[in-house]
Amino acid sequence: MRIGAKLIFIFIISGLVTTFVLSWIIELYKYQKRLVPVENVIENTAYLERILSEIYPEKLSKEKMQQIQTLINNLKHEKTKKVLPIKAFSLIQPIFSAVNDQNLRFMVPSEPVYSVLPFRVQIIDKNAIVTSTATDKIPAGAKILSINKIPIENLIDQLLPYTSGENYELREQQLSQLIWLSPELLWKKQRFVWIFYNQEEYEVQYTFENQQQTEKVKTVTLFSYPTLSAKYQSIGSEPPYTFERIDDVGIIKIRTFSLSGTSYNKFREFLDNTIIYNKDLKKIIIDIRNSQAQDFNIFKEIYEHLIQSNIKFTRNISLINTAYILKTLEKYGIEFTQTTGEILNQTFSHEFKPREPNIKAQVWLLFDRYTNNAALDFAYTFKKLNPGRTIGEPTLTKINHTTDITYQYLDSIRLALTYPTSKINEPDGNKPLEPDHTIQITTQDRINYLKEEKDEVMQKALEIVRK
Helix, strand or coil, rough: CCCHHHEEEHHHHHHHHHHHHHHHHHHHHHHHHHHHHHHHHHHHHHHHHHHHHCHHHHHHHHHHHHHHHHHHHCCCCCCCCEECCHHHHHHHHHHHHHHCEEEEEEEECCCCCEEECEEEEEEEECCEEEEEEECCCCCCCCCEEEEECEEHHHHHHHHHHHHCHHHHHHHHHHHHHHHHHHHHHHHCCCCCCCCCCCCCCCEEEEEEECCCEEEEEECCCCCCHHHHCCCCCCCCCCCEEEEEEEEEEEEECCCCCCCCCCHHHHHHHHHHHHHCCCCCCCCEECCCCCCCCCCCCHHHHHHHCCCCCCCCEEEEEEEEECHHHHHHHHHHHCCCCCCCCEEEEEEEEEECCCCCCCCCCCEEEEEECCCCCCHHHHHHHHHHCCCCCCECCCCCCECEEEEEEEEEEEEECCCCEEEEEEEEEECCCEEECCCCCCCCHHHHHHHHHHHCCCHHHHHHHHHHHHH
């Protein structure tokens, strides 16, 4: 019996060891498959240089190109042989960051196994406000002061090279995901393969309801975060479009979404029902504050319900004659024969036709400094067509901004790249868009709006509209 018991014990231990070793080997294999050779990252810099010289619609100065070349040369001295995609991102994104265009960048990679902080933040003028949380130690609405004794301002400075944009205020909108992924991006120094996920502990100092606190929290996986955070209250998660009525003024809010499939049908139904049941409205405010929408038709759909005659509006663009942007050339009716590299100037038109159901209310537009892309195009068009009816603050993005963005996935480095293929070129466009009625907005106003506590800007907008 003793020999039999020993054999059973040895068999059990052997099975456990074999299972553990086999699992470790499988995980090691999966980990190795995720790695990107740094050699591939370096090889792609030649392609990036071609984008800047042959495809990019903005001609860069000699000094800027020298700065970019210095960053490329520094990358070529990288000694690590293989890295995770997020490390590859940290090596190559600073090259595009130096161009100062929010539409030219590598997208931050994300994998289910990545370690993330157990909360997400939105940055407003270097204030980090928690918008969602996966721990009961740090509530939504808290203001983060430091992480591992690093002041949030210093952490932002470390992450700015991984953003793109013409100015800091545009770049800080990209910091939410970067701070969330900072355990992978900044603090993961060694490569390990774990069978079971290894949580890391971080000390977080924050203020909430005028009380300053310090808590130690542990990382979670990117995959598990949605489930864990669903247990706690979040802020700043408005639907893509909403309607609100205040007396005889209607407010249509547009945030971020694309018109396609089911979302398109729901949006049309939303507009139809809103107008049918509010035909007595005297005035309507279209609120596009902080809108990141890429599809101009989102705004065209709304506007056509609010006009009584056909309207045509023409704009000017510039693009480069190259085979790299065939789709963009085709969009603007330019027949491609061969690459010349010359800058082409073209006009295109937005045509608006009255759409049923129609409402004869006076239309106003509310935008803020973050308004860009298709939303900025609409704001510029609206201001030209409706003098005196725009409210808000000057945009951070200039009227002549890059447009028609191309998305491309580079399989060799497992990163997605975006770059512009044309540029708005209006005579008065090398400046921000100014509203007809300017509202002074403080940092606290922005924080209160994000936390859904008070919308001071809308109150002021309503006063202007009612006058």
